Every structure is written in structure tokens, then in C-alpha cells.
Amino acid sequence: MKTGSGIELTDQQIELLLGDLIDRYGYDFTDYSRASFKRRVTRLMDQDRFLSFAEFRFRLIDDASYLTRFVEQVTVNVTEMFRDPHFYRTLREQILPVLATWPMIRIWHAGCSTGEEVYSLAILLKEANLQHKAVQYATDINPSVLQTARAGIFPLSQMKQYSENYILSGGRADFSSYYTAQYSSAKFDESLGKRVVLATHNLVSDGTFNEFQLILCRNVMIYFDKALQDKAMRLFYDSLETLGYLALGSKETIKFTSMAHKYKQLEGRERIWRKIA
Amino acid sequence: MEHERRYELLVIGGSAGALQTVMEITSAIRSTSGLSIIVVLHRKPSEDDVLVSLLAAKSDFEVKEVDDKDDLKPGYIFIAPPDYHVLIEKDRTLSLDDSEKVNFSRPSIDVTFESAAEIVGERLICVLLSGANADGVAGLVTAKEKGAFIVVQDPSDSEFPVMPQQAVDQVSVDMLLNQNNLNALMSILNVSR
DSSP: OOOTTOOOOOHHHHHHHHHHIIIIIOOOOTTBOHHHHHHHHHHHHHHTTOSSHHHHHHHHHHOHHHHHHHHHHHSOOOOOTTSSHHHHHHIIIIIHHHHTTSSSEEEEEETOTTSHHHHHHHHHHHHTTOGGGEEEEEEESOHHHHHHHHHTEEEGGGHHHHHHHHHHTTOOSOGGGGEEEETTEEEEOGGGGTTEEEEEOOTTTOOOOSOEEEEEEOSSGGGBOHHHHHHHHHHHHHTEEEEEEEEEOTTOOSTTSTTGGGEEEOSSSOOEEEEOO | OOTTSOOOEEEEEEOTTOHHHHHHHHHHOOGGGOOEEEEEEOOOOOSSOHHHHHHHHTOSSEEEEOOTTOBOOTTEEEEOOTTOEEEEOTTSBEEEEOOSOBTTBSSOHHHHHHHHHHHHGGGEEEEEOOOSSOTTHHHHHHHHHTTOEEEEEOGGGOSSOHHHHHHHHHSOOSEEEOTTSHHHHHHHHTOOO
8 A cells, every 4th residue: 555655565564563562562453454454554654754664663663652643543533423323313212211221321332432422322311311320431442532532522613513413313402502612622511421431441452341231332343353353242242231232333243253143133224232142 | 358367356436427337337247257346436424225226226246335344255246335435355355444534535435446456456447437526546546556457437428527537647547438338348347257
């Protein structure tokens, strides 16, 4: 793949880089989807104007602060509030009423990025009067996105789109009542973030840490190869109560994984599965 | 004929004004060609599968929107879903990617052309159709370097000539596609295996 500076990474160079990341920093990207990983690295080298692979590799090994940028840029942190509104409509109408029958509701956002989905779900929980007995655990490999998630401050320019999504998801309140506009930012109501626990968690290397009734991991596993998807699916299985729900992105499926037979997909076209065995 | 070599993958990229031509091409290819087809069209996110139905109605290929890690099987037309880039892995599976837009586009034609070229090389055919932006051109440059067969819709025959015109200006094109030579393209593609 080409960069603006004309550098084309070989598979061998990618292997070197993967080795460095494990040996030097303990970050294991080996089982990330190779096509996407290579594209992200090439893009970063181009953005930061490295003239050669050797120079890039040296910087990454030599400068630990550059690792932070590497992880930020190579992992994908694109997200939005109420993305795929019909998905949130299904959560609102079919999933939350079932969760409401549990005395305590524990939810895990695995790969929460900057937290837009966490705040979306917080709004749903509030509107369903479930906020007092629900705790959302939101984790990501990347510490810097968690700071954004903690602040609950998102670009004001996005609010028109989010508001439309919210209405399409079945929301009836005035969406703008959930945030305060400040210059170019929208700061979400602090009460929405009150029962949210944020932590770093690496789906490659970290284990289960609780039992949940709902796990959301949307558009995270597309960046994993099949072997790592399988591993993550086992982690989710171990972290889910029987009859709990697993929600994936709208183009993700569990059918290629060894856990497929332990779940039953919800009727309709939503990518939501219920643990049945 | 120099088209002795067998092609494995056809990637069709298009934007404004491309749908009609996509349908003309896909309806004329037979699944006995053994090809896999990926269609990358810029379009609005929609909640229905109109495009799947449209293409399936006139093709003996199986037509589906890409699910992550689908096998790139012959006899299938894979459509890039709105809001995802489509990449090809070495093991001939398809990966989705929802990172930043490229050329203001997601899916981006460049991303799929480049990825396909890297994996499939000279067993790849890239077709770039009508459109009003510059997506696809850089991908064609890469694909050409990797030995792919490059087809571009004749700008004078395109509803929106900007995209194919930029391709013609920057890439040495193997075939300019117009109303009169679709059959020639089909004779290249419909080689039974």
C-alpha cells in the first residue's frame, strides 16, 4: 500500500513492528486484521512524515511517548451517539424491559472509544427509569479516549445528527435538554456519567472481570482476525450471565466463531444474540 | 488474445451516475466465470437492501452486503455496506473498517482498489465508473503497478465525467468502457474455468 511519501510496507516490516510492540511495550497487535493494521500504520507514517521504515521503527522503539500516539492512531476511534438508530430502538423496546426484571443491571461496553454509546445508553436507561439500578462498565485499550469519555464533552457540530438519530431511536424528549452548549462543545449532563465505571482493558490480553446482562462490542471485532475474534467471543461468553445479551455492530456476526451455538439471535435483523447455553 | 490469464476478482467502483452501468455489467457476467465481484458505490446510508435486490434480480451470482470476515467466494457479488471500507485479507476474507472517510467517502473506492491490488495483483480487474469526485484514481494507480487490468468508463459516456476523467489523465488505462464495447469486456470476463 502506498503512502504520500511513496513508502510501501512489506509483510516482513509489519512482522518486525509487531515484534517490537510486544517485546518493548507488551502490546500485542499480532492478531489484528492485517489488512487494516497495515493500512493504519502506513497512514500514520505518512501523517507524521517519516521518510523510511527504519526511521519510524527507531522512533517507536526509542520514544515511549510515541507509543501513545501510535496506539491512538492505529486503533480506530470513530463512534457516534445513537449510531444505527434502529439498534437503539430495539434496545429501548425489547432489551431494556427484560433487563428491568433483574435486581441489578450490569452492562459492559467493550471498546467504548470516546464514550458516545455509553452516553446514548445512559439516556435510554434514564428514560426507562432504570438508571438507579444499572452500572455501565466502559473499557478501551486506549487510555486517552477514556478521558474524553469521562468528560462527556462532544463536538457541538455533531448534535444535529445525534438529535436526529435520537428521535429515530424512539426518543421523545428534547435531545438538547441532555447537554449544555459551550462554544463549540456540548457538555452532557453529569448525572448521565454518574453510574459509569471507566477503565482500560485489552481484549487481547485481559480476562473477564465481572458478569454482565448486556455486553456491547460494536465495530471493534472488525479489526481482529478470525482467531482473535474467537478469543474475544470466549471472553464475552465467560462474562455474560445466562440469558444475557451480546450486541455487535451491524455488519458483524458470531457465525464464524466457536461460540455460535451457545447463542440465539434476536428475531429480525438486529445483530443481538442471547446466551442460551 | 492476451487475456489468457484467468481473473479472480472484479472490483467495480462508482459514484454519482454509476448505478445503471454497474447493473449492465453485473447482469452480463455469468457466475460460471468463477469470478468474485465487489461493488463499491457511494450512496446514502439506508436501512433497506434495495441495491442487493436490484443486482440480484438480474444476475445468477449470489448477491449480499459484506459481513465482516465473509469468504471472498467465487459466484458472489459483495456490496460494500454504507459507512464501512472494505479490505481484502491474505486468506481471501473480507474485513470491514469504519475508520475516517477517504476522499470524503466511506466506503472509499481507493481503499478497496489498493487492498485488492495488494492481495490479488494481476488476477484483478478494476472498473471505475461515473462520479463527481476523485475517489478511485489513486487506487487505480496502485492497481496498475501491481499488474491489474484497468477499465475506466469513457468520460464522454459518463453522466458525471469528473471521476473517470481524472483516472484517464493519471493512469494508463487498459480499456475505455462505453456503450459499444461492453461485449468486449464481457468476453474477457466470461471465460469459463
